[in-house]
Amino acid sequence: MATIRRSLDSSRSPVVTIAVSAPSGPSTSFDAVIDTGFTGFVQVPEPHAQELGLTPRTASEMQYPDGRIESIPLAWGRVTLAGEVQEGFVHIQHGSDEVIVGVEFLRL
Numbered sequence: 891m892a893t894i895r896r897s898l899d900s901s902r903s904p905v906v907t908i909a910v911s912a913p914s915g916p917s918t919s920f921d922a923v924i925d926t927g928f929t930g931f932v933q934v935p936e937p938h939a940q941e942l943g944l945t946p947r948t949a950s951e952m953q954y955p956d957g958r959i960e961s962i963p964l965a966w967g968r969v970t971l972a973g974e975v976q977e978g979f980v981h982i983q984h985g986s987d988e989v990i991v992g993v994e995f996l997r998l
Contacts, residue, residue: 908991909970910934912943913977917970920989927955928992931978932969938989939965939982946982969995 904924910932911917918941922932930952934944946963953959967980969991978994 906971906991908932908989910938910942910944910980910989911968911970912945913966913968915943917968918942922989922991924996925990926993926996928990929994930981930992931976931994932967932992933981933983933986933988933990934967935986935988936982936984939980942967944980944982948979950979950981952981 905921906924907919908922909917909919918938920934920938930950934942944965944967946965948964949961950964951959952962963982964979965982966977968975968977969980970976976995
């Protein structure tokens with residue numbers, strides 16, 4: 891059984907190390923914040939998505955806790971945690987520097 895690296899970041903948020911890639915590209919490892927308020931799969935900052943070759947395929951409306959609603963680009967991606975690979979729509983977020991795993995990722 892593979893070991894899952896987990897810890898708390900400087901703000902005491904839980905993080906896990908994941909590897910993210912486009913479906914057929916090389917992966918990059920990130921410490922991702924576990925956010926149970928985010929119902930999606932995984933979110934990556936726009937600069938990381940570009941480096942990984944994640945190409946937006948569609949978009950989703952997202953409502954933030956402060957009430958704002960924005961259209962977020964979605965790209966099909968691959969995420970690896972402790973040797974287990976999952977695929978799903980990766981939210982490409984501008985204006986954020988955090989990689990986040992959400993409830994959809996945790997359910998798989």
